[in-house]
Amino acid sequence: MNIKNKIQYFFIIAAFHFLASLPLFLLFLISEVITFFVYYVIRYRREVVLNNLINSFPDLELSKIHRISRKYYRHLSVMIVENIYLRFISKKNIRKRLIFKNKELFDQLYESKKNVIIMMGHFGNWEFAGGLSNLIPYKGAAVYKKLSSPVFDKIYFDIRTRVGVQPIEMKESFRQIYNLNKQKDPFALFMVADQAPMKNETHHWMQFLNQETGVFLGSEKLAKKFDMAVVYIELLRYKKGIYKVIPTLITENPNETADFEITEKYFHLLEESINRSPRYWTWSHRRWKNKGSKMS
Numbered sequence: 443m444n445i446k447n448k449i450q451y452f453f454i455i456a457a458f459h460f461l462a463s464l465p466l467f468l469l470f471l472i473s474e475v476i477t478f479f480v481y482y483v484i485r486y487r488r489e490v491v492l493n494n495l496i497n498s499f500p501d502l503e504l505s506k507i508h509r510i511s512r513k514y515y516r517h518l519s520v521m522i523v524e525n526i527y528l529r530f531i532s533k534k535n536i537r538k539r540l541i542f543k544n545k546e547l548f549d550q551l552y553e554s555k556k557n558v559i560i561m562m563g564h565f566g567n568w569e570f571a572g573g574l575s576n577l578i579p580y581k582g583a584a585v586y587k588k589l590s591s592p593v594f595d596k597i598y599f600d601i602r603t604r605v606g607v608q609p610i611e612m613k614e615s616f617r618q619i620y621n622l623n624k625q626k627d628p629f630a631l632f633m634v635a636d637q638a639p640m641k642n643e644t645h646h647w648m649q650f651l652n653q654e655t656g657v658f659l660g661s662e663k664l665a666k667k668f669d670m671a672v673v674y675i676e677l678l679r680y681k682k683g684i685y686k687v688i689p690t691l692i693t694e695n696p697n698e699t700a701d702f703e704i705t706e707k708y709f710h711l712l713e714e715s716i717n718r719s720p721r722y723w724t725w726s727h728r729r730w731k732n733k734g735s736k737m738s
Contacts, residue, residue: 458526473519476523495511497652498651498716514726529601533606541687542577543687558628560631561692563636564636571675572584582629582630583629650712662696662705672693672696
């Protein structure tokens, strides 16, 4: 970062430190103020959110669509203050904020010496997922896409390191995963895998949320290349600042699966999570911006 960015980072972190020192009930009260400002004042991407919801749930009444939209903005505001809190959280504290279902799945995979890819969506608060590294026997690493803002890229890098994972920038992922694979101890690789691919990137098309959707194949390719088990996790908010972690095994033997099977099963599981609790997916992303440009 240049000097200007370093100064900005210093002041933002100072403000975050003050906010994180407040009692949690007060911090979450601030999230309600953020909701009002984001939804009613600046109207952040409200048209994008409504269009995504209408296209994803064509059978829902418009009144219900608007209700989900408002609940989504409330969730988004809670995520903002949760991530401020995560920047300063201790590993001991984050363990208390994860309710882990079926931990035995990871114990069994670890005992069989299987490296594992943990596939997530932009659902719940995925930044909490790294805290699993303090609850499972695996050493954790997380693939991330660098943000355009150097200041916030550094902040989120700090959060991921803080909760217990080794951040791996997407462009360096293959080399670093290759090196991790050579190590003696098994590792878990966290991947948020529901981003929209660019037109020139290799991907696959499928039906997702009632729409033709281009999806990445990166997780599936890595799983097959390095013979890694694949697990989907749902991060469902139990209450503000506390999440249920619900894992589902996709495959223990990726090279025995058909082409696109891992990717499609992941998206079907994510779709089920969204259908159960639609407020928790990130509707403000322009997920279908390349819609209608199907490639072979």
